[in-house]
Amino acid sequence: xxxxxxxxxxxxxxxxxxxxxxxxxxxxxxxxxxxxxxxxxxxxxxxxxxxxxxxxxxxxxxxxxxxxxxxxxxxxxxxxxxxxxxxxxxxxxxxxxxxxxxxxxxxxxxxxxxxxxxxxxxxxxxxxxxxxxxxxxxxxxxxxxxxxxxxxxxxxxxxxxxxxxxxxxxxxxxxxxxxxxxxxxxxxxxxxxxxxxxxxxxxxxxxxxxxxxxxxxxxxxxxxxxxxxx
Amino acid sequence: xxxxxxxxxxxxxxxxxxxxxxxxxxxxxxxxxxxxxxxxxxxxxxxxxxxxxxxxxxxxxxxxxxxxxxxxxxxxxxxxxxxxxxxxxxxxxxxxxxxxxxxxxxxxxxxxxxxxxxxxxxxxxxxxxxxxxxxxxxxxxxxxxxxxxxxxxxxxxxxxxxxxxxxxxxxxxxxxxxxxxxxxxxxxxxxxxxxxxxxxxxxxxxxxxxxxxxx
Numbered sequence: 545x546x547x548x549x550x551x552x553x554x555x556x557x558x559x560x561x562x563x564x565x566x567x568x569x570x571x572x573x574x575x576x577x578x579x580x581x582x583x584x585x586x587x588x589x590x591x592x593x594x595x596x597x598x599x600x601x602x603x604x605x606x607x608x609x610x611x612x613x614x615x616x617x618x619x620x621x622x623x624x625x626x627x628x629x630x631x632x633x634x635x636x637x638x639x640x641x642x643x644x645x646x647x648x649x650x651x652x653x654x655x656x657x658x659x660x661x662x663x664x665x666x667x668x669x670x671x672x673x674x675x676x677x678x679x680x681x682x683x684x685x686x687x688x689x690x691x692x693x694x695x696x697x698x699x700x701x702x703x704x705x706x707x708x709x710x711x712x713x714x715x716x717x718x719x720x721x722x723x724x725x726x727x728x729x730x731x732x733x734x735x736x737x738x739x740x741x742x743x744x745x746x747x748x749x750x751x752x753x754x755x756x757x758x759x760x761x762x763x764x765x766x767x768x769x770x771x772x773x774x
Numbered sequence: 775x776x777x778x779x780x781x782x783x784x785x786x787x788x789x790x791x792x793x794x795x796x797x798x799x800x801x802x803x804x805x806x807x808x809x810x811x812x813x814x815x816x817x818x819x820x821x822x823x824x825x826x827x828x829x830x831x832x833x834x835x836x837x838x839x840x841x842x843x844x845x846x847x848x849x850x851x852x853x854x855x856x857x858x859x860x861x862x863x864x865x866x867x868x869x870x871x872x873x874x875x876x877x878x879x880x881x882x883x884x885x886x887x888x889x890x891x892x893x894x895x896x897x898x899x900x901x902x903x904x905x906x907x908x909x910x911x912x913x914x915x916x917x918x919x920x921x922x923x924x925x926x927x928x929x930x931x932x933x934x935x936x937x938x939x940x941x942x943x944x945x946x947x948x949x950x951x952x953x954x955x956x957x958x959x960x961x962x963x964x965x966x967x968x969x970x971x972x973x974x975x976x977x978x979x980x981x982x983x984x985x986x987x988x989x
Binding site: 562568570587682 | 841853873
């Protein structure tokens with residue numbers, strides 16, 4: 545009987561060959577990613593700008609054009625020509641005659657699954673929200689994501705009261721979501737059955753954003769007149 | 775001996791076709807279940823995810839095959855993941871450039887193609903041992919099988935769960951959608967139904983041959 549023969553030891557892999565494989569692959573892959581990014585960037589930016597423009601005109605019914613305004617130095621609005629560079633912005637919508645229809649305001653808040661980002665239109669003349677569109681949401685398909693498309697839910701934001709309190713620093717009546725069929729007041733949102741948390745999040749985001757932006761808009765409303773040309 | 779081995783070696787067409795039926799990644803090997811269940815709630819999402827995965831499978835397979843002689847075994851998984859992740863990133867940019875709505879619908883699942891086990895599985899089991907062309911064909915076949923399976927699930931879930939197909943209304947206003955099917959649990963039920971159907975047809979020749987063999 546012979547003793548089992550041990551297999552010959554595998555030739556050791558040099559550190560250099562491992563280093564070469566990892567660094568070489570990383571460099572080529574990095575080049576691939578940068579190339580794909582550079583090729584697609586103009587198209588992606590155009591898609592985003594078009595999507596925002598569509599959303600602005602949708603939440604401001606009657607608007608034919610829009611213009612972006614930045615909140616500068618914490619005291620006034622100025623038309624924005626280039627990129628926002630971190631400045632808070634709103635989008636004013638104008639009708640065919642150049643008159644101000646309203647201001648589209650972005651708001652972000654926590655939904656059921658993740659953050660919800662939405663855009664709502666505010667008409668300073670009537671102190672009402674006149675339209676709303678969800679820009680980003682990861683709510684549950686078939687339930688929470690109804691806030692994107694449910695016509696009855698979106699109809700809440702066609703004439704939603706967001707009048708300011710006499711003090712001027714808060715809403716007279718914070719927007720709140722109620723159970724489906726229980727809406728009584730103009731500042732209430734008729735919620736969606738099966739999407740209670742998402743409906744409530746939509747109402748809370750509008751309240752939060754309106755509390756920040758409405759005093760600013762009312763304080764410098766003249767900035768938006770005549771298409772922003774003071 | 776070599777001639778016999780060559781005769782038995784699968785042709786490039788076999789490498790492509792096997793992923794569609796014999797080794798279908800969803801219905802046979804049951805791999806890549808995360809996107810299968812999550813993104814098959816509509817036919818459009820299912821098709822887009824299937825095509826994106828096919829692109830990554832085919833190109834990463836070819837790339838891994840091309841570098842297989844230069845990659846030491848100790849760092850092969852890390853290298854494969856870097857290659858796969860690069861193609862996934864390129865696909866993500868391409869989808870954003872094609873349609874933001876589609877990108878929004880697929881959400882995090884595009885990035886998660888990186889960890890789809892069938893991609894690393896094909897890289898390890900096939901591309902790291904075979905030539906560039908057959909590895910690409912293997913990836914294309916596996917991707918086509920994955921796309922087919924996702925389309926099967928997406929079609930059923932959208933028709934019954936929303937009453938539409940590719941967003942087109944199929945039934946009148948009186949149709950009551952079976953909402954459960956577009957929810958995550960509906961993915962499991964639909965997958966189970968398709969697995970039963972697929973296995974019924976797959977095993978039918980063997981079942982038919984049994985009584986004849988017994989005679």
